[in-house]
Amino acid sequence: MSELQILVADDDAQMQLAIKASLMRAGHNVTITADGKAALEKLDEQSFDVIISDQRMPNMTGQELLAAVQERGMTTPFIMITAHGTIDQAVEAMQLGASDFIAKPFGAEELVRIVDRVTAPEVKGHRSSGNKGAMGRPIVTNDPLMIRILEVCEAVARSDATVLVQGESGTGKELIARLVHNASPRVNQPFVAVNCAALPDTLLESELFGHEKGAFTGAQNRKIGKFELAHGGTILLDEVSEMELPLQAKLLRVLQEREVDRVGGKDPISIDVRVVATTNRQIEEMVKRGEFRADLYYRLNVIPITLPPLRDRRGDVRLLVEHFMRKFLGPSAKPLTAEILSSLEGYSWPGNVRELQNAVERAAILSSGKAPEKTDFLLSGEEFHARLTSSPSSATSSLAQSIEVIDSASEEESLVIRAGMTVSEMERKLIFETLRATNDNRTQAAKELGISIRTLRNKLNEYRSQGLFEG
Ligand SMILES: Nc1ncnc2c1ncn2[C@@H]1O[C@H](COP(=O)(O)OP(=O)(O)OP(=O)(O)O)[C@@H](O)[C@H]1O
Numbered sequence: 001m002s003e004l005q006i007l008v009a010d011d012d013a014q015m016q017l018a019i020k021a022s023l024m025r026a027g028h029n030v031t032i033t034a035d036g037k038a039a040l041e042k043l044d045e046q047s048f049d050v051i052i053s054d055q056r057m058p059n060m061t062g063q064e065l066l067a068a069v070q071e072r073g074m075t076t077p078f079i080m081i082t083a084h085g086t087i088d089q090a091v092e093a094m095q096l097g098a099s100d101f102i103a104k105p106f107g108a109e110e111l112v113r114i115v116d117r118v119t120a121p122e123v124k125g126h127r128s129s130g131n132k133g134a135m136g137r138p139i140v141t142n143d144p145l146m147i148r149i150l151e152v153c154e155a156v157a158r159s160d161a162t163v164l165v166q167g168e169s170g171t172g173k174e175l176i177a178r179l180v181h182n183a184s185p186r187v188n189q190p191f192v193a194v195n196c197a198a199l200p201d202t203l204l205e206s207e208l209f210g211h212e213k214g215a216f217t218g219a220q221n222r223k224i225g226k227f228e229l230a231h232g233g234t235i236l237l238d239e240v241s242e243m244e245l246p247l248q249a250k251l252l253r254v255l256q257e258r259e260v261d262r263v264g265g266k267d268p269i270s271i272d273v274r275v276v277a278t279t280n281r282q283i284e285e286m287v288k289r290g291e292f293r294a295d296l297y298y299r300l301n302v303i304p305i306t307l308p309p310l311r312d313r314r315g316d317v318r319l320l321v322e323h324f325m326r327k328f329l330g331p332s333a334k335p336l337t338a339e340i341l342s343s344l345e346g347y348s349w350p351g352n353v354r355e356l357q358n359a360v361e362r363a364a365i366l367s368s369g370k371a372p373e374k375t376d377f378l379l380s381g382e383e384f385h386a387r388l389t390s391s392p393s394s395a396t397s398s399l400a401q402s403i404e405v406i407d408s409a410s411e412e413e414s415l416v417i418r419a420g421m422t423v424s425e426m427e428r429k430l431i432f433e434t435l436r437a438t439n440d441n442r443t444q445a446a447k448e449l450g451i452s453i454r455t456l457r458n459k460l461n462e463y464r465s466q467g468l469f470e471g
């Protein structure tokens with residue numbers, strides 16, 4: 001870690017000392033000021049890499065200092081020190097544009113970690129905030145930046161602030177969206193996900209906002225929109241950047257007014273929903289190119305969360321591989337050789353955690369009880385299916401003996417592979433589970449399964465003809 005120039009504004013002499021000592025020990029250069037005015041004077045004299053400010057100070061509060069820094073057009077990462085147990089202050093600071101916050105009392109290590117985080121290349125110029133928590137689905141990570149992101153999510157979950165989760169495909173955006181809901185006071189209310197990429201805008205509009213009977217040809221019944229269904233809870237606008245401009249304008253209105261108009265409806269319906277949106281595109285670039293409305297972007301990007309790609313947290317690869325091995329094979333999963341692990345760690349994982357999960361799942365199925373080999377990982381979807389169907393009998397018999405029954409109650413989402421299942425049964429189960437997990441979105445399911453949509457359709461036709469599938 002290179003030496004940073006850090007400016008501190010805090011009126012408490014003891015805090016000044018403690019902060020200075022912690023940061024100097026981490027190799028940084030620290031300038032202490034006792035209030036916001038003095039801090040601004042320093043900022044006029046010299047440039048800094050990070051500003052750390054107490055919220056409550058005489059003369060000028062931390063918020064006022066933050067505003068003054070922004071007015072000068074400075075983008076220096078700003079860390080707000082908040083009073084113990086005041087999450088509202090922290091969320092407010094984040095909404096005002098602080099990069100992060102730290103709640104009193106805090107330790108030297110925590111402070112240094114937050115300074116590292118706000119100056120990490122991925123988050124520079126981004127704002128983000130929080131505390132850690134137990135959520136439904138496990139989020140496996142040991143990466144400092146990811147851990148801080150989880151803390152931020154849990155903290156902002158307690159507010160109603162809109163969250164925009166960005167990151168490459170498969171980095172865990174939806175998982176984060178659910179975490180925000182699960183950690184929020186809305187946890188017992190609905191969580192409604194809408195994939196904005198899955199439908200053309202005309203259909204998406206009535207999906208989101210609903211329609212009245214007879215609103216358009218084919219509208220035979222009234223339909224309640226997802227916003228209304230999410231009332232009291234959280235709506236996930238997944239892949240929000242795929243929406244066309246006219247619908248973006250309508251969405252903006254809903255977010256501003258907090259009410260929806262059903263298509264063909266007369267009176268707006270007021271709604272109370274927390275919005276979480278995701279995108280895997282460079283949405284800021286889309287705004288510059290005029291493809292995404294700037295005003296909608298700012299309304300969504302109140303709390304920005306950017307998930308790092310897996311190749312930037314290689315330390316997580318091993319943890320995730322072990323996690324998914326246990327998930328698919330149970331506790332008896334054989335440990336992988338150092339050679340396999342290091343080659344998986346060295347791979348670039350363009351499809352991120354989803355790709356890794358698929359790779360492990362396939363290897364688990366193919367290795368059927370033996371320790372998996374390197375070649376079992378990183379097969380394309382078609383290669384995998386070719387391998388599956390080429391040697392059904394041997395795989396089936398060894399599978400039957402070796403694959404553990406995994407208790408589905410322990411992990412809601414886990415694929416349950418039962419002893420005695422044939423390979424084709426397993427494949428069918430995998431397909432059905434994936435369809436269920438994607439809300440019957442076949443494009444998405446095919447993507448997750450790593451097969452073409454045509455292969456998926458053929459499989460479903462086959463099951464239909466065997467009476468195993470309706471729809
Ligand atoms: N840190 C993690 N620990 C455990 N599982 C994870 C983690 N991150 C992602 N996953 C799993 O990887 C898969 C992909 O995650 P998710 O759907 O949240 O990604 P995404 O960013 O929304 O992808 P896309 O952009 O393609 O929609 C899911 O099955 C999810 O449960």
Ligand SMILES: [Mg+2]
Pocket residue numbers: 173174238278
């Ligand atoms: Mg997603």
